[in-house]
Amino acid sequence: MHLLQQSTKGSPTQPVLSEDLTPLNTESRSFLEERLATALSVARPVTRDAAVSSVVPKTITDYFDGARTLLEISQVLATSMQDVQSGISPPGLLLVLEGTRSGQDVLVLAKLEHERGARATQTVVDGKRVYDMEFLRDLFLTTGSKVYKVAIFPRNQIGSTHFGGEVVDRQVPGHGVAHYFISDFLGCDYTQRADVLTETFHKTTQQYVDAIVDPAKRARYQVALLSEMQSNNTELSVRAFATNYLDAEDRDPYVAQMNSAVVPMTFSKDIGLVRAYLERVLMEFENGSVALVPPAELRDGGSVSIDESQDGRTSLRIEDHLTRMGSKGALKFSPGDSHDA
Amino acid sequence: MTPDEAVARFKAERPRFERAAQSVASAVSSSARAIDVTGRVTSRVKEVESYRGKLAIKSYSDPWADVTDKCGVRMILERDTDVSALYAALVRSDRVDVISHEDKRQIQDPSKLEYTGVHLQVVADGEPTDTDPIQCEVQLRTAAQDLWSVVSHSLLYKPTVPLPATEQHAVYRLVALTELFDLEVERIMTVIPTLPGYELSPLLKFLESEFAGIAGSVGKKALSVSVLDGIKALVPDVDAYLPQLAQFTSESREDLRSLYNQHGPGSEMSADFDYTLFSQPESLILVHLLTSQPMALEAAWAVAGMPRQWLSTLAALAGVPLNEI
Numbered sequence: 001m002h003l004l005q006q007s008t009k010g011s012p013t014q015p016v017l018s019e020d021l022t023p024l025n026t027e028s029r030s031f032l033e034e035r036l037a038t039a040l041s042v043a044r045p046v047t048r049d050a051a052v053s054s055v056v057p058k059t060i061t062d063y064f065d066g067a068r069t070l071l072e073i074s075q076v077l078a079t080s081m082q083d084v085q086s087g088i089s090p091p092g093l094l095l096v097l098e099g100t101r102s103g104q105d106v107l108v109l110a111k112l113e114h115e116r117g118a119r120a121t122q123t124v125v126d127g128k129r130v131y132d133m134e135f136l137r138d139l140f141l142t143t144g145s146k147v148y149k150v151a152i153f154p155r156n157q158i159g160s161t162h163f164g165g166e167v168v169d170r171q172v173p174g175h176g177v178a179h180y181f182i183s184d185f186l187g188c189d190y191t192q193r194a195d196v197l198t199e200t201f202h203k204t205t206q207q208y209v210d211a212i213v214d215p216a217k218r219a220r221y222q223v224a225l226l227s228e229m230q231s232n233n234t235e236l237s238v239r240a241f242a243t244n245y246l247d248a249e250d251r252d253p254y255v256a257q258m259n260s261a262v263v264p265m266t267f268s269k270d271i272g273l274v275r276a277y278l279e280r281v282l283m284e285f286e287n288g289s290v291a292l293v294p295p296a297e298l299r300d301g302g303s304v305s306i307d308e309s310q311d312g313r314t315s316l317r318i319e320d321h322l323t324r325m326g327s328k329g330a331l332k333f334s335p336g337d338s339h340d341a
Numbered sequence: 342m343t344p345d346e347a348v349a350r351f352k353a354e355r356p357r358f359e360r361a362a363q364s365v366a367s368a369v370s371s372s373a374r375a376i377d378v379t380g381r382v383t384s385r386v387k388e389v390e391s392y393r394g395k396l397a398i399k400s401y402s403d404p405w406a407d408v409t410d411k412c413g414v415r416m417i418l419e420r421d422t423d424v425s426a427l428y429a430a431l432v433r434s435d436r437v438d439v440i441s442h443e444d445k446r447q448i449q450d451p452s453k454l455e456y457t458g459v460h461l462q463v464v465a466d467g468e469p470t471d472t473d474p475i476q477c478e479v480q481l482r483t484a485a486q487d488l489w490s491v492v493s494h495s496l497l498y499k500p501t502v503p504l505p506a507t508e509q510h511a512v513y514r515l516v517a518l519t520e521l522f523d524l525e526v527e528r529i530m531t532v533i534p535t536l537p538g539y540e541l542s543p544l545l546k547f548l549e550s551e552f553a554g555i556a557g558s559v560g561k562k563a564l565s566v567s568v569l570d571g572i573k574a575l576v577p578d579v580d581a582y583l584p585q586l587a588q589f590t591s592e593s594r595e596d597l598r599s600l601y602n603q604h605g606p607g608s609e610m611s612a613d614f615d616y617t618l619f620s621q622p623e624s625l626i627l628v629h630l631l632t633s634q635p636m637a638l639e640a641a642w643a644v645a646g647m648p649r650q651w652l653s654t655l656a657a658l659a660g661v662p663l664n665e666i
Contacts, residue, residue: 034615034653037660042664248636251637
């Protein structure tokens, strides 16, 4: 572990480097395993970005080649991390550890920020039992906190012609600088683009929704998908979507379908490739009727309501001022077309 | 054959009778297991002197063939309905060759002091060198019926002096007590399946057995019952689910063993609150559900009000972490 200091404008800042490895007892090891496994559950695959200059890929390759020890490379990595941190990045620790995952040797890097907490200790004051409160400002990895920046590099993804791993690089709420960890520090980029992942998320979720038999539920899920895509959230989370919008019995099957489509559990949202799909909800009926409805109108209080009768038929009610009625031939839809219906 | 010849023959062939008794005992045990009935099986071969004594007391036209209890098997069962079930199974079974049978529990004379069980006379599996088949007496009893059988012999059938009326009346009370014992056992065992949570008992039994085999411990039953009660909605059909769980624990045995060695019973982490589930058998089903129904499990866990860190720690270290949302 090495201490990363808050950078000072105008003068280079040096980390405070450890001079030996940190011994781990059973408790510490178990604790680290548990916290890092949970943090890495939302990691995404990354590969070397040749356009970015970074010492990290070569340093990690040297480690796996046996050219350098864990201590040596951790000191290099900490110095590099300190260099790329901006003045507004909080101080913290760089954790570099070696381990195994599913029998494969791995190297894990984690940027940890100090957290604050309090501890109560029993003492006796003037013969009376009192609980003394001690304020602690140098905690890290506390239960309930998230690890925002962590990377794992398996040995079998490191070689002379390839370099890859998995990274979590989430933006800490309120912190303006984004993604310096993956790019400036690690010299990597996500294997899958955010806009492509967003499109896959949209497409796979749409497929799931289309397979729902109950039309009222299907409409509800359709609105949910559109709401999620149009929201101000900068991340898409499969589990959050399932928890917030789907009925309990649908959540696990939905997550399983997303896993099958290789959609990461959490990733940055970029609706560039799906923008055209978000403008209207399409409803087609057996008798040939077609409705294109703004998603907002399907919500409670909107001008469009959907009811299902006992015989499985659906009633669509639109209550609004009619602005146009005319004859129309076969409808052909393309993304981006405006529709009159 | 004279009595002396019969005794001499019995002495010479006694090992064959021992093998025959063990063979019948094995067949009775198999039949009991097949209908999911448990009990204690014993076999015995009459002592040579006891055979000689029997021939001296009673007169037999054929001292060899007429004495059919040279060997016997007795099975003591938990309840009277188990006696009935095993009796019916043996009579129709092809594992055992039944010659005759009698349900001695049927009350022929209400004033008569009897509280025995069921007797069957069977033919043991033969050996290639046998010249004639060996018969074996099979007795099926409850523990109370067995107790009465043992005590009544010395109290009634072979007392050293005749019993006065008050003592005979006391003996009547004893037999009534043994009958009441069995009736109450039967009543209570009929009530138990109707009690809340009983439907989980096959699941708990399986988990405890598997966990003992993998982690070498049994956990705290009260906690197991609480956890299983909290997640039971995820396993609506326990009978259908058990084979899936058995397959999972079989395929993952070595990984699970490693997990419990590091974090389970007897490990340095076993006293840590967050690691509570690692010393409990229900952790097996939780790990399985974390792979198959993670979100449903998380939701059920939250509704049940159980500490989230128990589940999150188990999930993380078992390789199926709960995703941060």
